[in-house]
Amino acid sequence: RYVAMNYSQLTLPFKRYQMQPVWRADRPQRGRYREFWQCDADIAGSSSLLHETELALIYSHVFSKLKVPVSIHLNNRKILTGLSALCGGEDLMMDITVAIDKLDKIGLEKVKDELIGKGLSMDQVAVVESFISITGSNEEKIKQLEDLFTSVPVGMEGIQELKHLLSNCKNTKQ
Numbered sequence: 001r002y003v004a005m006n007y008s009q010l011t012l013p014f015k016r017y018q019m020q021p022v023w024r025a026d027r028p029q030r031g032r033y034r035e036f037w038q039c040d041a042d043i044a045g046s047s048s049l050l051h052e053t054e055l056a057l058i059y060s061h062v063f064s065k066l067k068v069p070v071s072i073h074l075n076n077r078k079i080l081t082g083l084s085a086l087c088g089g090e091d092l093m094m095d096i097t098v099a100i101d102k103l104d105k106i107g108l109e110k111v112k113d114e115l116i117g118k119g120l121s122m123d124q125v126a127v128v129e130s131f132i133s134i135t136g137s138n139e140e141k142i143k144q145l146e147d148l149f150t151s152v153p154v155g156m157e158g159i160q161e162l163k164h165l166l167s168n169c170k171n172t173k174q
Contacts, residue, residue, distance in 0.1 A: 012045030013048075014044045016042045017042075019040075022037075023035050041058050049168070053165055053172065056169050057169060060072060074166075078161065079159065080158075082155020082156070083128065086149070086152055087120065087127050087128065099114045099128075103132060108129070115128060138166055
């Protein structure tokens with residue numbers, strides 16, 4: 001909101017790092033607190049992948065210093081757009097991504113049921129299942145994505161961006 005309200009006065013890209021207590025507006029679910037501390041690192045006003053690299057390295061560095069083992073998961077909207085294109089159209093992207101986001105909580109079968117409930121065919125659900133079933137090292141996952149998106153230019157563009165980001169992170173780590 002700050003960037004939107006002050007856009008004309010800011011030097012872009014605008015970088016913001018902040019740690020403060022925050023409050024949930026809704027009723028928190030079990031195991032979640034109404035008030036908690038949150039640390040944010042944001043960069044606004046640039047589409048450069050170098051800023052994505054910077055943020056990924058910040059997260060890695062912070063958790064390393066805290067001695068908290070983490071796995072950083074990367075996402076790319078163009079890859080998700082490619083997945084929806086494989087399933088028959090970009091208009092399906094929201095339904096697909098909302099269902100995929102629930103995978104850890106409800107499991108594969110319920111995700112498939114939700115996709116069917118949203119009107120996807122069994123063939124389309126099979127494509128989504130092949131996507132979310134990709135495993136292996138980063139290199140193996142990228143190869144499987146390339147095999148899946150051979151005929152989807154936007155998906156291939158997302159894969160190239162992901163490769164670029166991973167390469168920058170690998171070459172920048174100390």
